[in-house]
Amino acid sequence: MIVHLLRFAFREETTEEQKAEVLALMKRTASVESVSFATVGQNLGDASEGLTHAYCVGIEDLAAMERYMHDPVHLAGDPHIVPHFAKVVIGPDVSDDPDPELRTKIMALNEAKLAKYPDWARQMATIPDVRIF
Template structure:
């Protein structure tokens, strides 16, 4: 099982209505067939970090992750979501798969996706602050 987590803060100019739309879009993405379990909502971590919301999906294996990354629902959702992020923290992700190369394999999948969909890579680059935990 792969568990993928995002924590984020909305841009100041994002309205409450837009925030609700972003969270609904994220819930649609989290409901695709390749996802085993998911939650989208408030971040209950340290308020001093300023990260207000979170997204967590459980994905069975690398094959399911590949399907998830290229699912049309996921691809259609990102352009509706990313423009509203002021800050995005990716991870920490975790897995019960003890393959020492798992992290590198996942990163290679992301790099292939960015090469396949350059507009997606450009979209992700518009988020003012992105970091990996």
């Protein structure tokens, strides 16, 4: 199992209604076939980090991770979600898979997605503060 964590903050100009829409879209993404379990909501971490919300999904394995990344529901939601992010912290993800190369393999899947979907790559580049752990 791969547990993928995304913590984030909305842009100042994002309204409460838009925040609710983004969270609903994220919940829809979290319900795709490749996701075993998920939670979307408030971030309970250190408030001084400025990360107000979190998205966490459990994905069975690397093959499911690839399906998740390319799922049409995921791809359709991102153009409506990403523009509202001011700050995103991805990870640290965790896994019970003992493969020491798993992180490298996941990052390679992400790089392949960036290459395959240049519009998505451009969208991701608009987020002012992105950190990957």
